[in-house]
Amino acid sequence: MRLRSLLFVPGDSDKKFARAATTGADVLILDLEDAVAPALKDEARAKVAGWLDRAGEVPAALFVRVNPLESGLTEADLRAVVRPGLAGILVPKANGAHDIATIAAMIDPLETACGMAVGTVRIAVVSTETPQAMFALGSYTPPHPRLVGLTWGAEDLAAAIGATDNKEPDGSWTEPYRIARALCLFAAASAGVAPIDTLYADFRDAEGLERDCRRARRDGFTGRIAIHPDQVETINRCFTPSAEEIAHARRIADAFAANPAAGTLGIDGKMYDIPHLKAAHKTLASAGESA
Structure with a gap:
């Protein structure tokens, strides 16, 4: 499952779902949480549920952002949406891996009841939205079998700790949120799941989004949340390796495959070792190629 671009879709808008389905996003996150009023x-x-029944008509995996456990609404959300066509759940305001185990236990019988194999529905987590969560990022290792990705969020965390702002005057994150971003990246790498960068709020700023996506990919993120259809093309482009990167990664992988006992090799006049090989494998995987 590719988790390069994940576009939020309000769960109460047929019009927005129809538009989202044409964007080329890898995942549509059908939102039952913040985008939908309580009533x-x-x-x-x-x-x-109706959109999920039409999943075969949509060229994207369909996830649902359920309401958090603390809301008391999660189980009702899952009863409505666990059905064929559902690829995954996005869990907001998780406090650690124990929340994922709780939600997975809710999903198990629902999958069985509708004829799905247990484990079909995967789970991605917004891993930094509460103060408790910041001390539990290591709990995602070893990963739950359903876990496919970790992302992070700043707005709910800011509200939870009483911050008056989370951005510097130049638009960069203040220190607490730089820490949250980095720890999410490390936690995902430790668990062996996709590290997904948070949303870029100013959907009219295409240049700023591109700069930020390139920084995110440089740092190790493999995908990003989108909040507007116009952001998807930029995210897809920035998180897709170029032809030159793919060719270079292929040269490294092929050279080590031809010399399996080597720990270091000279390629194109430069020395490469096992960390470079691992990076090459990741580049090829992100391009949909095997090493």
């Missing part, structure tokens, strides 16, 4: 939750559940 409209039941209506949105029914609407999202």
